[in-house]
Amino acid sequence: MLRTDATPGTQHKIEVRREYISLTVDAYRLAERKAHAILADEVVRIAQEKLWILMRRSTKCWNGKILKKLPRLDDQETLYEKIQIGYLDLLVNQKMLGDR
Structure with missing residues (x-):
């Protein structure tokens, strides 16, 4: 933060x-x-929704609320989808920095 209190001269x-x-x-x-603008972007919205859906499903299983569904949780799908956070970060950065 700029230290304006240390600036010389009152005016x-x-x-x-x-x-x-x-x-x-x-x-x-x-x-x-x-x-x-980023929130209105359809590609970003879809990537974000996919990530939230997966995280909700995984969290419910791992918190023990739905332990019987744990064997049905697809590990490969989960591992693949975890990379989506990086994809979402890239999309947002491209929108902010104007790359695409």
Whole structure:
């Protein structure tokens, strides 16, 4: 964080602080616009839903709530789907950084 309290001069300190606040507000607004655009993206939404469904199913089994379903949990599917978090990260980063 910028230490505006250490800036010399009363008026200069106020100007530096106002500029810092203005830049911070602009950064937050940009982040909000990007977040809405990313959440509206169909590919990102589908990747996120797939991940959540798998995690819900796995968590229920491993927490002992549905132990009888544990043998039916497909280990290969689970191992493959775990990589989806990396795929989701890549999609979001591409949207934020404008690669695709």
